Amino acid sequence: MPIAILPDVDEQRCIGCALCVEICTALGPDVLRVKPVEGWKRGKAFVFYPERCISDGACLGVCPTHAIFWMRPLEYTAGQPVPLHKNGVFDKGWEEG
Numbered sequence: 001m002p003i004a005i006l007p008d009v010d011e012q013r014c015i016g017c018a019l020c021v022e023i024c025t026a027l028g029p030d031v032l033r034v035k036p037v038e039g040w041k042r043g044k045a046f047v048f049y050p051e052r053c054i055s056d057g058a059c060l061g062v063c064p065t066h067a068i069f070w071m072r073p074l075e076y077t078a079g080q081p082v083p084l085h086k087n088g089v090f091d092k093g094w095e096e097g
Contacts, residue, residue, distance in 0.1 A: 006050045006071045007031070007059055013067035016042030020059035020068055029054050 009020075009032075021032045033048040045067070047053075060068045 005055050006053050007068050008071040009045045010067045011044050013065045014044045015065055016044055019062040020045050023058045023062050027058055
């Protein structure tokens with residue numbers, strides 16, 4: 001089972017600028033997406049393909065509100081859904097919106 005240190009997004013701090021999504025996509029890993037959030041015009045960033053993360057930290061560096069942080073090491077099985085950390089609770093993931 002590989003061990004990963006993955007980015008996570010603090011939804012309260014995220015302003016929906018999508019700079020993290022743009023740089024991640026431009027550099028190749030394509031880990032992040034923006035999901036619609038009720039009452040928020042631009043949506044919020046979230047980790048959609050955690051297994052693609054190369055842990056380069058580019059997304060952390062471009063976030064103007066420091067909403068992205070490293071999550072503790074997480075064991076996962078390649079090709080299986082990765083539980084994501086949200087508000088202190090592990091979820092089974094998000095559906096792409």
